[in-house]
Amino acid sequence: MKPIAGAGWLTLLYKELLRFRKVSFQTVLAPVLTALLYLLIFSHVLESNVSVFGGKVSYTAFLVPGLVMMSVLQNAFANTSSSLMQSKMNGNLIFILLPPMSPLELFGAYVVGAMVRGLVVGLGVFAVTLFFVPSMLALPHPMWALGFALLGSAILGTLGLVAAIWADKFDQIAAFQNFIIVPLTFLSGVFYSIHSLPPFFQQLSHANPFFYMIDGFRYGFFGLSDVAPATSLAIVAACALLLSAITLAILKSGWKLRH
């Protein structure tokens, strides 16, 4: 039983995956159902009233990648924030703080766990929506879509980690989610193309990093986007790097975790 240096994070990742799998009804099925409801209601109400990409794409088809990406992002955030927050509140975080794991190992395990949860839910949403829009299966640029899904889930997983480190109460996690994550996702073009907005709000949308995640992800499905996908990728990757560096520094300092 010789210890393998640096292998602790794989166990922490396994624990993170086991955790959401054990409550998959709530962590996977519920968000898939929510996304499905959005699709049914919005496409029913708006299909004939909204024109996107100059009419080249039907509104329901336009909505699918937005909903998939929104599910990926929200679930990645939910995974790290609720897992770490529960560990903090239950006091069992000590089991993770006592072993010889580095800040990078903790970060890697939590964030990869969140990415897996986000992608699993995203795939679930995509699979269900195929019943309604089977033509979506013809992804012209799947690697672009995957790249944005990976980076977006990593960013949101990291934000969830930061929120849970910072928060002292579940209320504060809910506030972070309701006042920051949800508005930024809803205003990022999940439900509309920003070209349909007045110029002022179009400009404002460019300041929202979530916009680039969703716009780039959508490019993978249609080969069409509001911004060039390489530009979006560069912006999203820069955000991911910056946020990771900040989070690693927080973990290294022991702020709120190692008093």
Added chain:
Amino acid sequence: MSIAVEVVDVARRFGRVQALDGVSLTVAEGEFFGLLGPNGAGKTTLISILAGLTRADRGTARILGHDVVAAYRASRRALGVVPQELVFDPFFTVRETLEIQSGYFGIRDNGRWIDEILHHLDLVSKADANMRSLSGGMKRRVLVGQALVHKPPVIVLDEPTAGVDVELRQSLWRFIRKLNHDGHTIILTTHYLEEAEALCGRIAMLKAGKVVALDTKQNLLSRFAGLTVRLVAARVPAAWQARVLRQDAGIFFIGLDHYAELEALLAALRAEGIAIEELALSETDLEQVFLRIMAAGGVEPAPHALAQ
């Protein structure tokens, strides 16, 4: 013999509370060491610093020579901690909990040792039960198991028997004694002074963040050789007020240096016309030593105790 734990001039302040105020002590490999003190004396803070859960404002701590900050991987691998709080992860079974904890230390295929832990802690029948379904005593056993999954040479137990029934306490101590016998260094904090007296070879007493006594158990007991009178009466003779160690609703504990002093105490009681309702005499035990040291504000650690 080499040094298992070395703490040099460690201080830590939380807001306005000086939790630790220049604590220094060493524990040799293979020792069974007791860390005693009233609530708030700094015991748990000291343990947290050893475990890397808390950082010291100044001073250094080493486990088997590894600095707990600079060489945290090696120091944490050498240390097993049983925390005071009864914490658990409600998502997992007992076996999953131990396997996961083992994996955190980078150890796979640890089934045989985990089986042995389950056996010694009498948890075999609960191995596949969810943590939520266990009683408090059972959860405590799992905490002990989690601290041992990586076979740490140094084991710290922070109040391990708080709220644990007598039977488990006995089996727990048998197991810890066996581990100590097998060469593990044990550091124990407990509120049950008879436990410390029965188990520990050397003892440090903390008060308000300072070490007020550090010596072998024998030296501590012999330093305060003497007797304690347990007296139930309306009051204590005026001249004996200063000798009262502890007072508890009409029960007075009075320290005597030798039997001859008993005569003087009885005479004083008679002279002041105080009726004795009950009187009992006992040899000094660790509890009385503890009370005397805490009342006196501490004795300087004997030089030979520090050199050990």
